[in-house]
Every structure is written in structure tokens, then in C-alpha cells.
Amino acid sequence: xxxxxxxxxxxxxxxxxxxxxxxxxxxxxxxxxxxxxxxxxxxxxxxxxxxxxxxxxxxxxxxxxxxxxxxxxxxxxxxxxxxxxxxxxxxxxxxxxxxxxxxxxxxxxxxxxxxxxxxxxxxxxxxxxxxxxxxxxxxxxxxxxxxxxxxxxxxxxxxxxxxxxxxxxxxxx
Numbered sequence: 001x002x003x004x005x006x007x008x009x010x011x012x013x014x015x016x017x018x019x020x021x022x023x024x025x026x027x028x029x030x031x032x033x034x035x036x037x038x039x040x041x042x043x044x045x046x047x048x049x050x051x052x053x054x055x056x057x058x059x060x061x062x063x064x065x066x067x068x069x070x071x072x073x074x075x076x077x078x079x080x081x082x083x084x085x086x087x088x089x090x091x092x093x094x095x096x097x098x099x100x101x102x103x104x105x106x107x108x109x110x111x112x113x114x115x116x117x118x119x120x121x122x123x124x125x126x127x128x129x130x131x132x133x134x135x136x137x138x139x140x141x142x143x144x145x146x147x148x149x150x151x152x153x154x155x156x157x158x159x160x161x162x163x164x165x166x167x168x169x170x171x172x173x
Contacts, residue, residue: 006068009041013064014118016048016111017134018056036111036135037063039071040118046145047071048115048138072142075150080122083151088144093136094129097144111138119145 017036022029033056040046047070051062075083081099088095095112100123106116108126111134116124128137155162 003069004045004071004073006039006047006071009043009045009071011039011041011045011068012118013037013039013067014114015060015063016114016138018059021052033059035059035063036138037067038111038115038118038138039064039067040115040120042118042120044074044076044120045071046074046115046119046142048142050135070142072146074119074121074145075148075153076120077150080120081124082121082145082148084148086144086147088140088142088147090139090143091133091136092131093133093140095137095140095144096127096129097141097148098125099123100125110134112141114138115141115145 015035015037019034021032021034032052032054034050034052036050037060038046038048047067049063049066049070051059051066053059053062077083079102082097085098102123104123106113106121106124108116109128112126112128115138116126152162
């Protein structure tokens with residue numbers, strides 16, 4: 001996958017987690033901050049990165065720069081949901097993503113909600129399974145979004161022409 005140019009998009013940035021870190025040395029305690037941040041244009045592009053520095057502002061800057069370098073494209077339908085269910089795994093965290101009906105909103109928690117909002121997904125059901133470590137949870141969400149394929153992309157890979165999308169309706173018995 002080719003790397004996306006962050007300057008081509010109007011990216012919004014949001015901090016997911018700030019972790020104060022203290023290292024004890026012979027001279028005393030050295031305090032620094034580890035920051036997890038996400039960037040996205042709310043139109044199908046999102047990235048997550050982390051940064052560490054002595055100052056919170058510098059750590060946020062580093063995290064957003066890392067997130068811009070890790071920008072991915074997300075497949076989103078016209079309804080503002082994802083095309084099919086998917087699972088993202090990173091470390092001990094798993095995120096289960098499911099399409100939702102229009103008007104549902106983003107039903108997710110923590111860093112998952114922030115990443116999905118910045119990606120531009122407006123209707124989705126998400127469940128985090130396993131570890132709730134914010135770093136792994138955000139990366140698992142990105143992995144889940146990476147695994148999604150649009151109907152057009154699947155049709156192209158199969159060598160089939162996609163005339164129209166027909167969604168089977170469930171009938172109540």
C-alpha cells in the first residue's frame with residue numbers, strides 16, 4: 001500500500017491518552033510524558049501515533065507527526081458505516097467492528113471511538129475484547145479498519161462487474 005500524503009488532507013488531531021512516565025536515576029526522578037494521538041479528516045483517512053518527550057506539548061506534536069506518517073484509507077459506505085463486519089487484533093487487544101443502521105452513531109468506547117470518529121465512520125457497533133490498554137486498542141482499531149474491503153474492490157479483485165448492490169432482506173417468520 002502506497003503511503004498517503006498528509007498535506008493533501010485537512011486533518012484534525014485528537015489526543016487519546018497521556019501517560020506520565022517517571023524514571024528514577026542517581027540524580028533523582030526524570031519525568032517525561034508518553035502521548036497517544038490520532039489524526040483524521042473524517043472522510044475516510046485516519047492514523048494513530050505515539051510520541052514521548054519531557055514536555056506534554058512536545059510529546060503531542062511528536063505523536064501527531066507519527067500519526068500523520070501512519071495514515072491509512074478506510075472503506076466507508078454512503079450510509080456512513082463500514083461495508084462488512086471485521087476484527088482487528090494488536091497485542092492482547094481485539095476490536096470487533098460491525099456495520100450499523102443509519103442513526104445508530106458510533107457505539108464504541110475509549111480510543112476506539114476517537115479513531116472511528118476521525119476516520120469518518122458515523123454508524124458502527126464496536127466491542128473491545130481482551131486488553132483495554134489504550135495503545136493496543138487504538139492500533140487494533142486501525143488494523144480492523146485496514147482489513148475492510150469495499151464491494152467495488154472485491155468485485156475488481158474477482159474480475160466481476162458490479163452493476164448494483166443488492167442487500168438481502170431478512171423476513172420475519
